Amino acid sequence: MALPEPQSATLEPEPELPELPEQPSPLSQQRLQESTPPGAAALPRSPGRAGRRAEPELRVLLTPLRAGRRLPQKRLLSGGGTGGKRLRLERPPERPTGTGPGSPADSGSDGAGDGDGDSDGSDAGDAARDGCSQLSAYERKRLKNITENAKFFAALKLHESAARLYQIASRKQPHVTKRAKPKKAEDEPVRRRSMRLQRVEPSGIPVPEPEAEELPRVPAGPxxxxxxxxxxxxxxxxxxxxxxxxxxxxxDGTEKLTYDMKRYQDSLSSMVLSEENIRKVVKYRVCSMxxxxxxxxxxxxxxxxxxxxxxxxxxxxxxxxxxxxxxxxxxxxxxxxxxxxxxxxxxxxxxxxxxxxxxxxxxxxxxxxxxxxxxxxxxxxxxxxxxxxxxxxxxxxxxxxxxxxxxxxxxxxxxxxxxxxxxxxxxxxxxxxxxxxxxxxxxxxxxxxxxxxxxxxxxxxxxxxxxxxxxxxxxxxxxxxxxxxxxxxxxxxxxxxxxxxxxxxxxxxxxxxxxxxFRAVWDPKQERCFAVGSMARPRQVQLFRDTGALLHTFCNPDCLGSVCSINVLHPTRNILVGGNSSGRLHVFKE
The missing domain is CATH 2.130.10.10 (YVTN repeat-like/Quinoprotein amine dehydrogenase)
Known part of the structure; x- marks a missing residue:
């Protein structure tokens, strides 16, 4: 079966693009079309389905590099549109024999045999005036587009608008919501404070705040x-x-006595504390006795x-x-x-x-x-x-x-x-x-x-x-x-x-x-028993056996109202002395 002869390839017009900030002028479009090398035929488009337009193709023309010039640029040839683009690399037409770098054909005077002669006289004149006579038509066109776009964005004055917006944003204060203070209830009961905490004498005269007392340094020596x-x-x-x-x-001539437990317990019960046996001996907390x-x-x-x-x-x-x-x-x-x-x-x-x-x-x-x-x-x-x-x-x-x-x-x-x-x-x-x-x-x-x-x-x-x-x-x-x-x-x-x-x-x-x-001290009269202060209430001094049993408690709620941390017992008499944090000594005796 004979295949149908291919139809002549025609270049479809470019599809309409979305509106851009700056559309190229008709003159620019004409120059772009003229920059296409002669003899570069447009490839046929792929036939699409029924009711669907054929997809455009993209063609890229490679220009040979002259001596002392930049790398060749790819030339994008497209029928327009964005969907289904095809890229094709084209070789530029081969130079005639005898042409090359340094030949008259490569001097750029008439442009014959290279891709630089595809532009019209107006474009060449602009390039000559700009000092870009050695650039290809595509490069000159690219520079011109860049210049036009820069002028367009300069006309929009975007930098000035951004500066004004920044000044407005910096002057704007953040919105802070202040929380309203709750009103004090008028019927709130007043907390009672003792006259001691208020530093007021019973007569109503305020007591001055105590100042930190600096103790004198005792000199060395006797x-x-x-x-x-x-x-x-x-x-x-x-x-x-x-x-x-x-x-x-x-x-020291007297031997240390050790009572039996029954007699010892009876002696403990006879040791009591009275008001006359309490005295403030030192100014501050008792640390030793x-x-x-x-x-x-x-x-x-x-x-x-x-x-x-x-x-x-x-x-x-x-x-x-x-x-x-x-x-x-x-x-x-x-x-x-x-x-x-x-x-x-x-x-x-x-x-x-x-x-x-x-x-x-x-x-x-x-x-x-x-x-x-x-x-x-x-x-x-x-x-x-x-x-x-x-x-x-x-x-x-x-x-x-x-x-x-x-x-x-x-x-x-x-x-x-x-x-x-x-x-x-x-x-x-x-x-x-x-x-x-x-x-x-x-x-x-x-x-x-x-x-x-x-x-x-x-x-x-x-x-x-x-x-x-x-x-x-x-x-x-x-x-x-x-x-x-x-x-x-x-x-x-x-x-x-x-x-x-x-x-x-x-x-x-x-x-x-x-x-x-606390320091636990042994009783010299009964070495199986020891006394130690206590944090229990009512305030007391406890006496234990070495087995852990609580043998006796020295206390008097009417006289002893503080913790006796340091205690000492008499070696021969039934006497116990306890010292507290205010410098007072409490004597339990017969």
């Missing part, structure tokens, strides 16, 4: 035993004379957080007190010397002093420039050597008889913090250190500067330990107070590498920042 604001007080002289008199008695071992007179010493040391003769006719200031910071530990009760040793952050009533002076035994001291205890019965704990975790051994203020030995025991140290009552070579979560027993004979290993470790503490003390007669028990709200008792009759708790007592130890931390 400090005279002169009471504060009582330099010529007759009462002070009488109290110091009483202290000297009772210290001359040989109290000591009781004189005399059996005839009850002499109590208390140290507060400001460095004051107060003395109170509880049995005196006038029941007077006197206050000294031998320290510049908190008095954390106090002891009457076991061999010389006329010596009262007190420890603050920076110094250890010995108050000698026979010479009326506070001697300086040891000093630290870093405020490191936390506690101390006697290493021998004659009170000549002490072991000291440091807040950073070290311990030191100090000989009171040695001149100077430096320790004889400083040892790193591996603690992060050492709060209390205590010496075994029988085996004086052993001492116990407590701090952080560590409670360990060490042998002072083997102490060295570093690498010290404990003889025994008391396990079970999960938070910081406030205190740890041996039982006073045999040292077979140890009681600790921990911040995890637990009191723990350990059996130390035989020292092993690790010791587990013999009994554990739940006890609220959350004293906060305004109260001194």
């Amino acid at each position: 400090v005279p035993m002169v009471p504060e604001d009582q330099e010529s007080s007759k009462l002070t002289q009488e109290l110091l004379a009483t202290w000297m008199r009772i210290s001359e008695m040989k109290a 000591a009781i004189h071992p005399s059996q005839s007179v009850v002499l109590v010493a208390a140290g507060d957080k400001s460095g004051q040391v107060g003395l109170w003769n509880v049995d005196g006719e006038s029941a007077g007190t006197c206050v000294f200031v031998p320290h510049s910071s908190m008095v954390s530990c106090m002891h009457f010397s076991p061999w010389h009760p006329a010596h009262l040793l007190s420890l603050s952050y920076d110094t250890l002093r010995c108050g000698d009533v026979t010479r009326a002076i506070f001697d300086e035994i040891c000093r630290s420039e870093d405020d490191n001291f936390s506690s101390f205890d006697f290493l021998d019965d004659n009170g000549s050597t002490v072991v000291m704990g440091h807040w950073p975790g070290d311990v030191a051994v100090v000989d009171i008889r040695t001149p100077g203020t430096s320790p004889e030995l400083s040892a790193d025991i591996g603690f992060k913090r050492t709060r209390t140290v205590h010496v075994h009552p029988v085996n004086k070579q052993y001492f116990m250190a407590a701090g952080s979560v560590d409670v360990c027993i060490y042998d002072v004979r083997y102490l060295k500067s570093k690498g010290n290993k404990p003889v025994s470790s008391l396990k079970g503490h999960t938070k910081s330990v406030a205190s740890a003390y041996f039982s006073p007669v045999t040292g077979n028990r140890v009681v600790t107070v921990c911040a995890d709200d637990k009191l723990r008792v350990y059996d130390t009759s035989s020292l092993s590498s690790t010791l587990a708790a013999l009994s554990t007592i739940s006890h609220n130890c959350n004293t906060g920042r305004w109260l001194t931390r």
Whole structure:
């Protein structure tokens, strides 16, 4: 079957395009058509379906590159429209023989044989005037279109409009909705406040705000035993004379008594608190206490957080007190010397002093420039050597008889913090250190500067330990107070590498920042029992057995209304003294 002869290809007119900001002029269209090289026949369009117009084709003409010119540009030949465009690369007509770069035909004078001669005279004249005579017709047309478009957009003044809009937007303030304040109800009840909170005296006169008091710094060296604001007080002289008199008695000759439990319980019931046995001894919070071992007179010493040391003769006719200031910071530990009760040793952050009533002076035994001291205890019965704990975790051994203020030995025991140290009552070579979560027993004979290993470790503490003390007669028990709200008792009759708790007592130890931390102290008259402060109401001091049983509660709702954090018991008499955060001492006695 013979195929039909192909019809001659004709170039359909360009379809109408959507309206653009600037339509090319008829002259531009004519130049574009004339730029088509002669002999470039239009390809036939693909026949479409019935009722559908044939899709246009795109043709691209490649112009050969002359010497010194840019790469050839692709020439887009299209019948118009956007759908179904076809691209075809056309080679430009071959040059006649003998033509090439540098030949007269390539000089551009007549344009014969290259694609640059397809433009009319007007377009060539414009290109010559613009200095673009070496460009092809397509390139000249492209530059002209770019120039016309730039003029069109310049006529629209878009940059000026954008600048005006930006100024308007920047001047516009955001709309903020202000919330109306609620009106105070007129019938709202007024909260009542006491006159103490309003700082008003009962007479109605306002009390001025208290100013921060700057405490004077106590100088280094010996400090005279002169009471504060009582330099010529007759009462002070009488109290110091009483202290000297009772210290001359040989109290150490009396053996330590241990009552049976039935008799001991009866004696506890006879100890009561009365109004005359309450006295403010120091100005601020009580941080340490000591009781004189005399059996005839009850002499109590208390140290507060400001460095004051107060003395109170509880049995005196006038029941007077006197206050000294031998320290510049908190008095954390106090002891009457076991061999010389006329010596009262007190420890603050920076110094250890010995108050000698026979010479009326506070001697300086040891000093630290870093405020490191936390506690101390006697290493021998004659009170000549002490072991000291440091807040950073070290311990030191100090000989009171040695001149100077430096320790004889400083040892790193591996603690992060050492709060209390205590010496075994029988085996004086052993001492116990407590701090952080560590409670360990060490042998002072083997102490060295570093690498010290404990003889025994008391396990079970999960938070910081406030205190740890041996039982006073045999040292077979140890009681600790921990911040995890637990009191723990350990059996130390035989020292092993690790010791587990013999009994554990739940006890609220959350004293906060305004109260001194609790310290559990053994009763010298019954070493199986210890006393500790309590946060319970009514305010009380509790006494436990080593088994964990609560044996007795010291309280009086009419007289005791505060927490007694620090407590001390008399070695031979049925007396318990508790100190609170306002500097008051409460004496429970028969």
